[in-house]
Amino acid sequence: MRLQEDWNGGWLLATVDGFPGVDEGRLMPFAPRSAISNPSGKTRNPPKRSRTPSLGMPSLHVRGICAALAAQYGNPRHGNKSNPLDELAYIILSTRTRNETFRDTYLQVKRAFPRWHDLRPGDLSRLSQILIPAGLGNLKARQLLEIAERLRKDFGRATLSPLKDLSDADAEAYLTSLPGVGSKVAKCVLMYSMGRHVLPVDAHVHRLASRLGFRTKRRPDTSQELIENAVPPRLRYGFHVNAVAHGRTVCLPQRPRCGSCCVARWCQYNAGRLT
Numbered sequence: 001m002r003l004q005e006d007w008n009g010g011w012l013l014a015t016v017d018g019f020p021g022v023d024e025g026r027l028m029p030f031a032p033r034s035a036i037s038n039p040s041g042k043t044r045n046p047p048k049r050s051r052t053p054s055l056g057m058p059s060l061h062v063r064g065i066c067a068a069l070a071a072q073y074g075n076p077r078h079g080n081k082s083n084p085l086d087e088l089a090y091i092i093l094s095t096r097t098r099n100e101t102f103r104d105t106y107l108q109v110k111r112a113f114p115r116w117h118d119l120r121p122g123d124l125s126r127l128s129q130i131l132i133p134a135g136l137g138n139l140k141a142r143q144l145l146e147i148a149e150r151l152r153k154d155f156g157r158a159t160l161s162p163l164k165d166l167s168d169a170d171a172e173a174y175l176t177s178l179p180g181v182g183s184k185v186a187k188c189v190l191m192y193s194m195g196r197h198v199l200p201v202d203a204h205v206h207r208l209a210s211r212l213g214f215r216t217k218r219r220p221d222t223s224q225e226l227i228e229n230a231v232p233p234r235l236r237y238g239f240h241v242n243a244v245a246h247g248r249t250v251c252l253p254q255r256p257r258c259g260s261c262c263v264a265r266w267c268q269y270n271a272g273r274l275t
């Protein structure tokens with residue numbers, strides 16, 4: 001008996017030699033592993049495929065997609081910070097700006113204000129000047145000052161360390177209560193700097209998941225829960241960072257490069273089922 005993985009169907013294909021009731025050499029599609037490992041002849045019907053609730057596709061597909069993306073992009077890190085408040089500031093600076101600009105700007109801010117705790121309302125003008133090259137200098141400076149102020153009020157100092165004792169949901173709820181912090185940014189802080197198994201959904205993740213056939217809604221923010229629940233917790237970090245890399249280089253908004261796509265075999269858009 002020869003076995004061959006069929007990731008498209010998510011099941012083993014078996015070319016059966018001497019399998020009870022099956023002609024020798026005949027291809028037996030969708031043969032479950034149990035039938036192949038226990039060829040007693042009693043298991044004739046394929047078992048129900050394991051489906052992730054709210055996903056709409058076999059969970060084996062999700063694992064195959066995650067493995068293919070990880071092999072292609074290697075679960076990269078992006079210079080993210082281990083200190084959650086550093087990470088939050090880093091993400092705030094990264095919004096609506098180019099990569100290199102915000103990295104330089106972050107370093108300048110840290111040089112000028114080594115401790116977030118020391119950031120005071122009187123520093124607005126100086127902080128805005130530093131942030132101007134990265135864009136939205138005034139807005140981001142006000143946001144950082146307001147966050148520092150709120151943390152001092154809540155915890156006695158500007159820190160997010162107390163969140164380490166909270167559940168994912170409670171830590172996210174606190175983060176989204178901070179000025180200008182939405183669910184995606186909160187999940188990025190939790191995932192990148194606190195090692196939580198959450199999955200931030202941005203435009204790249206949403207586009208890729210939608211095209212692959214995950215159940216999604218029209219916008220990234222309204223699809224957050226659906227996509228996160230579809231990916232096993234320990235695969236969420238890799239899925240996020242690899243999907244972002246894939247969305248930037250292959251699964252482009254216009255004219256995706258399906259011919260060189262490592263997950264094309266699972267893709268509903270590529271199969272012509274989505275437009």
Ligand code: SF4
Pocket residue numbers: 208211212250251252256257258259261262263264267268269270
């Ligand atoms: S096959 Fe095309 S549409 Fe599907 S994930 Fe790959 S690049 Fe995107």
